[in-house]
Amino acid sequence: MSDNVITVENLSKSYLIGHGEPREKYHSLRDAIVRHGKNYARKAIDMARGRQIIQGDSVEEFWALKDVSFEVKRGEVLGIIGRNGAGKSTLLKILSRITEPTTGRITLDGRVASLLEVGTGFHPELTGRENIFLNGAILGMPRADIKRKFDEIVDFAGVEKFLDTPVKRYSSGMYVRLAFAVAAHLEPEILIIDEVLAVGDAEFQKKCLGKMKDVAKCGRTVLFVSHNMAAISQFSTCGLLLERGKNILSGSISDVIQNYSISQERKKINTSIKMREGSGELRYTYANSEKNRYTPDEIKTFNFEIRALKNFPNKIYVSGLVKLEGEIIVQFDSRLVNTWHQIDNTALGSIKIVHPWMRPGIYTVDLYICSIEGIIDQFEDAIDFEVFPLFPYIGGCDDGALRYGTVLADFSAEFNVT
Amino acid sequence: MQTILEPGRAEKNYWRDLWHYRELFQVLAWRDVSVRYKQTVIGVAWALIRPFLTMLVFTVIFGKVAKLPSEGTAPYALMVFAGMLPWQFFSTALSEASNSLVANANLVSKVYFPRLIVPTATVVVAFIDFLISFLILVGMMLWYRFLPGPQILLLPVFIVLAFFASLGPGLWITALNVKYRDFRYVIPFIVQFGLYVSPVGFSSSVIPEEWRLLYSLNPMVGVIDGFRWCILGGEAALDWRTFGISMAVTAFFLWLGVRKFRATEKSFADLI
Numbered sequence: 286m287s288d289n290v291i292t293v294e295n296l297s298k299s300y301l302i303g304h305g306e307p308r309e310k311y312h313s314l315r316d317a318i319v320r321h322g323k324n325y326a327r328k329a330i331d332m333a334r335g336r337q338i339i340q341g342d343s344v345e346e347f348w349a350l351k352d353v354s355f356e357v358k359r360g361e362v363l364g365i366i367g368r369n370g371a372g373k374s375t376l377l378k379i380l381s382r383i384t385e386p387t388t389g390r391i392t393l394d395g396r397v398a399s400l401l402e403v404g405t406g407f408h409p410e411l412t413g414r415e416n417i418f419l420n421g422a423i424l425g426m427p428r429a430d431i432k433r434k435f436d437e438i439v440d441f442a443g444v445e446k447f448l449d450t451p452v453k454r455y456s457s458g459m460y461v462r463l464a465f466a467v468a469a470h471l472e473p474e475i476l477i478i479d480e481v482l483a484v485g486d487a488e489f490q491k492k493c494l495g496k497m498k499d500v501a502k503c504g505r506t507v508l509f510v511s512h513n514m515a516a517i518s519q520f521s522t523c524g525l526l527l528e529r530g531k532n533i534l535s536g537s538i539s540d541v542i543q544n545y546s547i548s549q550e551r552k553k554i555n556t557s558i559k560m561r562e563g564s565g566e567l568r569y570t571y572a573n574s575e576k577n578r579y580t581p582d583e584i585k586t587f588n589f590e591i592r593a594l595k596n597f598p599n600k601i602y603v604s605g606l607v608k609l610e611g612e613i614i615v616q617f618d619s620r621l622v623n624t625w626h627q628i629d630n631t632a633l634g635s636i637k638i639v640h641p642w643m644r645p646g647i648y649t650v651d652l653y654i655c656s657i658e659g660i661i662d663q664f665e666d667a668i669d670f671e672v673f674p675l676f677p678y679i680g681g682c683d684d685g686a687l688r689y690g691t692v693l694a695d696f697s698a699e700f701n702v703t
Numbered sequence: 704m705q706t707i708l709e710p711g712r713a714e715k716n717y718w719r720d721l722w723h724y725r726e727l728f729q730v731l732a733w734r735d736v737s738v739r740y741k742q743t744v745i746g747v748a749w750a751l752i753r754p755f756l757t758m759l760v761f762t763v764i765f766g767k768v769a770k771l772p773s774e775g776t777a778p779y780a781l782m783v784f785a786g787m788l789p790w791q792f793f794s795t796a797l798s799e800a801s802n803s804l805v806a807n808a809n810l811v812s813k814v815y816f817p818r819l820i821v822p823t824a825t826v827v828v829a830f831i832d833f834l835i836s837f838l839i840l841v842g843m844m845l846w847y848r849f850l851p852g853p854q855i856l857l858l859p860v861f862i863v864l865a866f867f868a869s870l871g872p873g874l875w876i877t878a879l880n881v882k883y884r885d886f887r888y889v890i891p892f893i894v895q896f897g898l899y900v901s902p903v904g905f906s907s908s909v910i911p912e913e914w915r916l917l918y919s920l921n922p923m924v925g926v927i928d929g930f931r932w933c934i935l936g937g938e939a940a941l942d943w944r945t946f947g948i949s950m951a952v953t954a955f956f957l958w959l960g961v962r963k964f965r966a967t968e969k970s971f972a973d974l975i
Contacts, residue, residue, distance in 0.1 A: 300973065379708065382706075382708060382815035383811075383812065383813070383815050383972045384972045384973055385708070386709065387710060389709065390707065390708070391708040392706075392707050392708075393707075394705050399815075401813045405813045406809065406813075408734060410738050411738065418730065419730055419734055422726055422730035422731075423727065423810065424814065425816075427726065428726055
């Protein structure tokens with residue numbers, strides 16, 4: 286017996302969806318009658334058999350999940366990544382037993398609590414106190430446990446004063462805090478969370494993440510879906526990448542995130558290539574930051590690929606703007622380092638920014654290809670990367686010492702005390 | 704504790720699971736009750752006024768205008784009210800249970816629990832209403848100085864029967880309601896129609912012998928007759944044949960309801 290807490294084998298889930306024919310196709314009344322007749326006959330049969338009625342002329346089976354297999358060990362935090370419609374929510378719903386799989390098998394070793402929504406079952410007319418008991422029971426917490434942890438929950442949510450007020454009078458922040466507080470005090474062996482951290486203010490999110498980490502430290506297993514890559518990479522120990530219902534990659538979280546962002550980049554470049562400004566003889570066909578996250582003082586490396594769509598006989602240079610929340614922090618331009626090239630087919634290149642030290646935040650980079658005649662390709666928001674707050678200074682202090690400035694200074698301080 | 708999820712698995716541990724979630728049943732029932740009486744000024748009064756006024760109208764129409772006979776020597780008003788009580792319980796329970804799943808759609812699509820809990824918990828609300836209305840009956844018995852016999856002790860049995868009589872069709876309709884939302888319009892019709900084919904405004908004794916069989920197919924006939932017998936005593940003799948048929952129909956509907964509910968339960972979250 287291994288220490289796998291969750292084993293998922295060949296899991297698939299299908300739904301039936303209907304398709305309507307485009308309107309122009311109704312050439313004749315006879316066609317239309319036949320089509321509608323068939324459609325009604327199908328609906329009538331469905332109803333007689335007690336099956337779901339599906340709108341549309343033809344019915345198609347849609348696989349929300351297809352042959353997904355993975356394992357999660359005790360104490361691991363699995364981050365599930367994928368675009369909208371990749372099957373993440375369906376997977377969580379099956380794991381939390383809300384809906385049954387079509388085929389496949391899941392073995393769960395332990396009590397499962399799932400948090401697919403903040404404040405499930407909260408009733409607006411009931412008071413905070415009453416809702417704690419209601420929500421706790423809905424999430425599968427025994428009444429005795431809720432009583433025991435009641436003070437802790439109230440304390441975590443910070444709503445002591447409003448305990449006997451109906452929650453419909455709560456601010457949305459208070460509502461979310463109370464709801465999360467109940468959920469955070471569940472003690473299941475397996476915790477399933479869907480995008481819950483997308484709500485609440487930044488400070489509360491931090492508190493939630495901290496609580497989640499504690500949960501994982503106690504040897505519990507957490508499954509967690511989010512679009513917030515920073516939260517996922519900080520918090521997960523392993524990752525699962527879903528694409529169109531299939532398991533593309535499962536393994537270390539950094540691999541999964543890397544893979545995901547490359548596939549995201551590809552998509553972005555392919556869709557935007559025709560719409561970009563510039564004369565268009567040459568285009569960026571790939572652009573990415575070597576790492577998704579850097580410390581402020583790390584060298585930031587951006588890789589790119591340029592392809593010639595038409596013949597362009599002149600030499601070109603590349604330049605770019607690094608922006609933080611829309612404000613330009615630095616500019617780079619290959620003319621300044623005497624790098625000019627003439628490109629016949631493709632060229633791979635990289636830019637390394639050694640200095641300055643950058644402030645924490647999410648950065649975006651606009652890339653340009655230019656010649657002396659003007660702009661050939663203008664690729665806005667081509668790259669994004671994050672700088673996280675691990676400061677390169679040897680001393681520690683409060684935030685006051687870091688409050689001002691666009692970038693961080695690489696400096697020393699010397700005193701000659703006389 | 705190990706859980707295995709695969710197609711069709713939920714069937715096996717169903718009843719054990721239901722027992723495991725009994726606390727949720729209590730909490731949901733408590734929620735429905737406290738929400739019902741929380742923000743309505745006449746919340747409790749409503750449960751008193753409605754059956755009382757209906758009883759007055761029925762007494763006047765059937766007793767005074769149509770001059771139908773009462774059960775033995777019992778006052779007509781008392782006889783009507785003894786039938787009104789279980790009927791009110793049945794109709795409230797049926798309507799609440801039938802709408803329960805759709806009303807709790809957010810729970811059904813976000814959390815797992817045996818879905819049977821939701822419609823059964825709503826019946827508790829109907830039961831609280833029933834208890835409040837029961838006070839009127841006590842008041843009326845004092846007014847008419849009517850002392851019930853020892854058979855009143857069997858009343859809880861008939862309350863349980865009324866519960867099952869409403870649960871069967873309730874489960875069936877709530878399951879259908881998830882798929883076909885227009886089934887909710889069937890409820891007011893059943894309730895209105897049922898009021899006239901059940902012995903609420905009149906006594907079962909006025910039904911001619913040749914119609915008895917058809918008449919007793921209504922599951923509420925057995926329940927209401929039983930109630931009358933408990934409250935009014937031997938003067939409202941219980942026809943065991945009618946009662947037996949009613950009970951068989953109740954059992955059949957319950958079986959049908961649970962079966963339909965169980966069969967569609969898995970797909971509720973996908974449809975709701």
